[in-house]
Amino acid sequence: MAQFFEMPQASPTMEKGLLLSWLKAEGDTLAPQDAIAEVETDKAAMEIEVFDSGVLIKILAAAGDAIPAGQPIAILGQSMDEDISGLLADFEAWKANPPAAQAAEPDAPTPAAQPGPAPASAAPKAPVTGTVQASDWMGKTLSSAIMESPGTFLVEGPRVRSSPLARKLAAKKNISLEAVTGTGPHGRIVKADVESWRPPAGGVAVARGQDQLIPNNTMRKTIARRLTESHSDSPVFFLTAHFDCDRFVAYRKRLKALVDQPISYNDLLMKCVARALVDEPACNASWSDDAITRFGSVDLGMAVALDGGLITPIIRSAESKSIGTIAAEARELAGRARSGKLKPDEYTGNTFTVSNLGMMDISEFTAIINPPASAILAVGSLAQEPVVVVGGELSVGWRMRVTMTCDHRVIDGALGARYLQALRRYVENPELLAV
Amino acid sequence: MSDNSTHDLVVIGSGPGGYVAALHGARLGLKTACIERGSLGGVCLNHGCIPSKALLKSAEYARLAHHLSDYGITVENIAVDFPKVIQRSRRVARKSEKGVAYLFKKFGVELVRGQARLTAPGVVQVGETELRAPHVVVATGARARWLPGMAPDGERILTYREAIVSERQPTSAVVLGAGAIGLEFAYFWNALGTDVTLIEGADRIAPLEDPEISKELHRALGKQGITIKTGAFCESVVRHGDDTRVTLQDGTVIDADTTLLALGVRANLEDIGLEELGVQVDGGFIHVDDSLRTNVPGIYAVGDCAGPPMLAHKAYADAHTCVHRLAGHDHPAVAPRDIPSGIFTQPQVASFGFTEPELVDAGTPYTVGRYPFAANGKNRGTGYTDGFVKVLIDPELGEFLGAHIIGQDATELLPEIVMAHAGELDAETFTHAVHNHPTSSEAVLEAVAEALGVGVHL
Numbered sequence A: 001m002a003q004f005f006e007m008p009q010a011s012p013t014m015e016k017g018l019l020l021s022w023l024k025a026e027g028d029t030l031a032p033q034d035a036i037a038e039v040e041t042d043k044a045a046m047e048i049e050v051f052d053s054g055v056l057i058k059i060l061a062a063a064g065d066a067i068p069a070g071q072p073i074a075i076l077g078q079s080m081d082e083d084i085s086g087l088l089a090d091f092e093a094w095k096a097n098p099p100a101a102q103a104a105e106p107d108a109p110t111p112a113a114q115p116g117p118a119p120a121s122a123a124p125k126a127p128v129t130g131t132v133q134a135s136d137w138m139g140k141t142l143s144s145a146i147m148e149s150p151g152t153f154l155v156e157g158p159r160v161r162s163s164p165l166a167r168k169l170a171a172k173k174n175i176s177l178e179a180v181t182g183t184g185p186h187g188r189i190v191k192a193d194v195e196s197w198r199p200p201a202g203g204v205a206v207a208r209g210q211d212q213l214i215p216n217n218t219m220r221k222t223i224a225r226r227l228t229e230s231h232s233d234s235p236v237f238f239l240t241a242h243f244d245c246d247r248f249v250a251y252r253k254r255l256k257a258l259v260d261q262p263i264s265y266n267d268l269l270m271k272c273v274a275r276a277l278v279d280e281p282a283c284n285a286s287w288s289d290d291a292i293t294r295f296g297s298v299d300l301g302m303a304v305a306l307d308g309g310l311i312t313p314i315i316r317s318a319e320s321k322s323i324g325t326i327a328a329e330a331r332e333l334a335g336r337a338r339s340g341k342l343k344p345d346e347y348t349g350n351t352f353t354v355s356n357l358g359m360m361d362i363s364e365f366t367a368i369i370n371p372p373a374s375a376i377l378a379v380g381s382l383a384q385e386p387v388v389v390v391g392g393e394l395s396v397g398w399r400m401r402v403t404m405t406c407d408h409r410v411i412d413g414a415l416g417a418r419y420l421q422a423l424r425r426y427v428e429n430p431e432l433l434a435v
Numbered sequence B: 001m002s003d004n005s006t007h008d009l010v011v012i013g014s015g016p017g018g019y020v021a022a023l024h025g026a027r028l029g030l031k032t033a034c035i036e037r038g039s040l041g042g043v044c045l046n047h048g049c050i051p052s053k054a055l056l057k058s059a060e061y062a063r064l065a066h067h068l069s070d071y072g073i074t075v076e077n078i079a080v081d082f083p084k085v086i087q088r089s090r091r092v093a094r095k096s097e098k099g100v101a102y103l104f105k106k107f108g109v110e111l112v113r114g115q116a117r118l119t120a121p122g123v124v125q126v127g128e129t130e131l132r133a134p135h136v137v138v139a140t141g142a143r144a145r146w147l148p149g150m151a152p153d154g155e156r157i158l159t160y161r162e163a164i165v166s167e168r169q170p171t172s173a174v175v176l177g178a179g180a181i182g183l184e185f186a187y188f189w190n191a192l193g194t195d196v197t198l199i200e201g202a203d204r205i206a207p208l209e210d211p212e213i214s215k216e217l218h219r220a221l222g223k224q225g226i227t228i229k230t231g232a233f234c235e236s237v238v239r240h241g242d243d244t245r246v247t248l249q250d251g252t253v254i255d256a257d258t259t260l261l262a263l264g265v266r267a268n269l270e271d272i273g274l275e276e277l278g279v280q281v282d283g284g285f286i287h288v289d290d291s292l293r294t295n296v297p298g299i300y301a302v303g304d305c306a307g308p309p310m311l312a313h314k315a316y317a318d319a320h321t322c323v324h325r326l327a328g329h330d331h332p333a334v335a336p337r338d339i340p341s342g343i344f345t346q347p348q349v350a351s352f353g354f355t356e357p358e359l360v361d362a363g364t365p366y367t368v369g370r371y372p373f374a375a376n377g378k379n380r381g382t383g384y385t386d387g388f389v390k391v392l393i394d395p396e397l398g399e400f401l402g403a404h405i406i407g408q409d410a411t412e413l414l415p416e417i418v419m420a421h422a423g424e425l426d427a428e429t430f431t432h433a434v435h436n437h438p439t440s441s442e443a444v445l446e447a448v449a450e451a452l453g454v455g456v457h458l
Helices: A085-096 A099-104 A118-122 A134-148 A164-172 A191-195 A218-233 A246-258 A265-279 A323-338 A413-428 A430-434 B016-027 B042-047 B049-071 B082-107 B180-191 B211-223 B312-326 B356-362 B377-382 B410-422 B427-431 B441-452
Strands: A003-006 A016-022 A035-040 A045-049 A054-059 A066-068 A072-077 A236-244 A285-287 A292-294 A300-302 A304-306 A309-311 A352-356 A375-379 A383-389 A393-407 B009-012 B032-036 B110-113 B116-120 B123-126 B129-132 B135-138 B142-144 B172-176 B195-200 B227-230 B234-240 B243-248 B253-256 B258-261 B265-267 B299-301 B341-343 B348-353 B367-372 B388-393 B400-407
Touching: A003 A085, A035 A072, A072 A085, A164 A191, A218 A309, A236 A246, A236 A413, A246 A265, A246 A393, A246 A413, A246 A430, A265 A300, A265 A323, A265 A352, A265 A375, A265 A413, A265 A430, A300 A323, A304 A323, A375 A413, A393 A413, A413 A430, B009 B016, B016 B032, B016 B042, B016 B082, B016 B135, B016 B312, B042 B049, B042 B082, B049 B082, B049 B180, B082 B110, B135 B312, B172 B180, B172 B234, B172 B243, B172 B253, B180 B195, B180 B211, B180 B341, B195 B253, B211 B227, B211 B348, B211 B356, B211 B388, B211 B400, B243 B258, B341 B410, B348 B410, B356 B388, B356 B400, B367 B441, B377 B441, B388 B441, B400 B410, B410 B441, B427 B441
Parallel strands: A300 A352, A352 A375, B009 B032, B009 B135, B032 B110, B135 B299, B172 B195, B172 B258, B195 B227
Antiparallel strands: A003 A072, A016 A035, A016 A066, A035 A045, A054 A072, A236 A393, A285 A292, A304 A309, A375 A393, A383 A393, B116 B123, B123 B129, B142 B265, B234 B243, B243 B253, B341 B348, B348 B400, B367 B388, B388 B400
16 A cells, blocks of 8 residues: 655754755565665765655655655555545645644644654555555654744845945945945945945955855755754863884884784874773763763764864764774774764764864864763874983973863763873873783 | 924924925924915915926917827817916915915924014014024025016016016017026926027026036927027126017027026025024025034025025935934935936926036946937837937946936826936846836836847847
8 A cells, every 4th residue: 555755854954855856766566675866964864765666656845945854755555556635635635734843833732642644644544564654653753853943944145225326336345235234225335335345344445256055955054053962052171192112113013014904093183082081981871861872882972074064973982892893993984984984873872072183283282072971182292202211311202181161060070080190091101902 | 392382393484395394294293384475385286396297387388289180180270278277387386385384284293374484493472472492493494586687577577476467478589597497387388379489598498407408409409499598698787668678698688578587496584583583594595414414403404595406306306315314214315316306398308316527527427328319119109200319328336327318208207217326227127127008207217228239129
């Protein structure tokens, strides 16, 4: 029997999915795990798969559409001859009064109490034996998705009232109309306003370059929203430590010579970070109002810079993985992150994060915590410096500065300091990693 | 209103500046009085704009009557009943005056009849009545002026004031001055059969207009039979028996039944107490700032008495700005340059902004677009092919710098460009507005297209 196929809730933070392209056409037969369409979620481009064999009867959404999770995007069934008129009518009704609009009505039942999307309830489900139906697991996440995101997806800037001459003159003089105060009715910007506009005091009187509007893609918006939330929600403090890295450098040099695999300083450092979290598990934790979750393993996020954004793929259970495994996974995850191929579960839910700008010659910096973790380690450059050695003599040594941002709700100052002591122990004595 | 005030606003004069100031004052909630010694509505409604339109329509029909055969209509025994022409005009004027009285009543403006005199800032004496208000708007208007060697006698040497009510049609007339008033009387009398000689001191008639307009108007009025002398200064006008004798500086003597002195107007500033209160007067007009304030706090001046251009709609604009601002409301000031002008001869003349020589003198870059009504379908159909539209446009932004129209409906066609200018519409956007076909307004569109180099109908 024909049924809806819906935009999946691919990650906890996903509000809408941007339908990039259809990989199947109407009339195509489908096998389980066939990719049916390509979708850009808040963090990654991904293929969405079907769970049943059957046929793609009808496509309900066009490439380029931003579609809320849970909204039907296609009708699947067993044969092209099936009658889908009822489903199409349901879809029209659904579009006319989507669940988000219902939830916004004060008298409506809470979304959580609703059985799910209107078409799912209107069209009786007939699960195919032995398979999981997309709308089944969709139904569970849909309500929460609607509650989280009643807002609109694309927001246009306010219209600036201005005369045609003012706009022309502003364009000629490279003046942004947003910067000009209008003196016409209701603040309409007229030619004289543009003529009399001067750069703010202190500005230099040089021709300005043309301002550009870079539309925010879903990744940019997710970064903005999540980091703003983190920054405003968590009371943070910073701890900075200088590590003596002479042995660290020597250790990696020996490993490189012995192992037929690229291993970076960052790989080695992540192993140290994971091991130190075993010693201080209270730093591998997350805040909620009722309880602090102390995670059972170290899911170590590593910040990877992308064109126009960043993403934090996760090395799961890093504490129990070897340096070689960590190095291999890190390399593989970073590669797929850069090509936009990470799956949502590969970048959500880190318990601790490492952000390393050392390769860009940043000596030290602070980072913003990536929830649900309660701390992030900002790693500066590993460099040779003049150091005072035992006996008061000057020498040259490898040094590295790290700054840990701690959520004070979870990590107190002394705890954070103990963690950095533990980390120092491993960085300055990497042979301990083998113990 | 302070305790000893009788009003919030007192307006002296009920011409276009005065009655509009009073109505807006009342509309904005000010307790307002308007003082008038003569007829409500001032020169405009009683002896100017409106009754003259009645006369000019008669003139237009008289000329048309002689051309109806061109349209296949035969009329015989065409005759002019001059007193009836004047009487119709007077009825129109009386109706206008009643209109102002009605509006005063509707908006709650108190009308005070009599001669007003400012006795102190904020104190106006009208006979036995003393009006006290924090704001006093002087809107006393203007009257005809003349030069040494001449003076109106009210019988044969006239100003517009006597001419517009006189039921005696002159057999011949000399009109001194080829501004709007002189041109309109010359056209009017000539159309009804008076032998008219028009004398202008400048080197062209309508000397404030673009020279191309003057040239076309000269051609059209000359064709209608008006004798036109430009660059001719008048030395004296005297009575010569029953007639008048005009002597020009070059010695030429012209005898005519009637001479009209149309040499401009001067502000009415006498006997209202301005001098005693120290109100500053510059060049014969009350000095005001762009909020129409005089140098004496609480005293304002609008319209003709506050300086040129001497036009009713300039007085309206002054009154709007003045009263809104004194009542604490925002209101833009209108630049004199943006005030349009009109001459209601046939063909009509209408213009605003810069003339072409003014742009040349200022070194302002411009492009010009012209479109003759002879190329416009509607005008060819109706037979009104005299004249053209000329627009002056800033080549960089497409701003309208000036527009000059001569033709049958010039005064009704100009406001489209005035509106575009006021709304800061650029010429290119202007041409994107679809115009009704067939209309004379298409000539305006085509002139703009010509200026942009995108016209295809010429």
